[in-house]
Amino acid sequence: MNVNPTIIVLFGGPSDERHVSVASAQNVVRALDRPFAWFWSPTGAVHDVALDDLLAHERPFEVDFVPARPAIFPNIEQALDTLPVDNPVFLLALHGTGGEDGPLQRMFESRGIPFTGSDSTASEIAFDKARAKERLHGKVRMAESRVAQPDELPEVFSDMFTRHARLVLKPLAGGSSRGLFFLDRGDEIPRVDIPCIVEQFITGRELSDGVVDMGDGPIALPVIEIETDPGRDFDYAGKYLGHGTREICPAQIPDALAREVQEAARIAHETLGCNGYSRSDFVGADDGVYYLETNTLPGLTRASLVPQELDAAGISFRDFLLKMVERAGSKAHRLTGSQAQRL
Structure with missing residues (x-):
């Protein structure tokens, strides 16, 4: 374990989710005692950022x-x-490609530098929705889906529309509800230039649940429900700009449904090998809970789901962050991803 660690909040990154990353970093540095803040710019350069400059940035989700x-x-x-500091621990406020999908984690592991979140292997598997579903096959209920270039x-749409009236198109890798499309029979297929996953649309309640390990093993947090206005979807604008959506935590759902979601979230966390914390998304349908995906570095913004769930569980955001830093200093992240022991 790192004694008196120097916390470096790393944010930004090369992905289109860097706006969320900036907002996560703002929320994180507010909760901590003057950590370093490093901005990884889209060009690849790394900037040491004054905390006042970071906190003064307005409309981070848009600007x-x-x-x-x-x-x-x-x-x-x-x-x-x-590294110009002693006893560094990187607190990752990164999201998306480049920061959440494994390569950066391997850089830390190969250098023996502690960092928060899951190791490179778990990050890589969870980031790829198809690989995550393969790993979880038979353990949680899932909708029919196919990977497509x-x-x-x-x-693929022609085939799946013979069985389902509505489908969901989303990037094979990525998050923050970017590149998410809901299509009915007869709708024009969007133009995309990346591998995607086409998934059966499940009618039901949109539910999400975080899992955290505060030292006594992974525990599922209170479930959150996302309600959307008629005609709206839980896309980027709904998730971060509040357009047509509401988040209810704890979710006002039957206890049995909440327990099923929490158990599925815990199974996903452990089966995928996540470390410290994760968040999994589900649909609560009439015939049970359907797994959608897992995020190994979910948003930590004021508007994000995990911070809301922590608050509902009575866990302060600061205590959560410090525990993740403590975990990062353990032996697990000083090994390579293939050797890392799950805590």
Whole structure:
């Protein structure tokens, strides 16, 4: 375990989810005692950011953060190779490709640098929705889905529409409800240029549940329900800009349904090998709970689901962050992803 660690909040990154990352970083640094804040810019350079500059940034979900100070490192690899502080622990406020999918985690592991969240193996598997579903097959209930390259979409939609009246199209890897489409029979298929997953739309209640390990093993937090206005979907604008959605925590659902969601979230967390915390999303249908996906670095913004669930569980956001930093200093993250022992 790291004694008197130097906490570095790493945020930004190369993905289109960096706006969420900036808002996560703002919420994190407010809760901690003057940590370092490093912005990993879309160009790859790393900037040491004054906390006042970070906190002064307005409308982070819509406006790009532009650091006032020049970069201190040209890329993340050099930043990790020439760390200017003692006993560093990186608190990852990153989301999406490049920050949540495994390569960055491998950089930390290969250098023996502690970091929060899951190791490279779990991050890589969970980020790929198809691989996550393969790993969880037979353990949780799932909707029918197929992976498709862009040129395969017409054939896949044609086939699946013979069995289902509504389908969901989403990136094979990614989060924050970007690139999410709901299609009925006869709708025009969106143009995409990345591998996607086409999934049976399940009618039911949109539910989500975080799992955290505060030292006594993984525990499922209170379930949250997302309600949407008629004609609206839980997309990026709904999730982060509050357009047509409401989040209810704890969810006002039957106890049996809440327990089923919590058990499924715990199974996903443990089966995928997540460490510290994760969040899994579900649909509560008439015939049971359907698993959708797992996030290994879910949003930590004021508007995000896990912080709301922590509050409902009586766990302070600061205590949660400090526990994740403590866990990061353990032996597990000093090993390579293939060797890492699950705590």
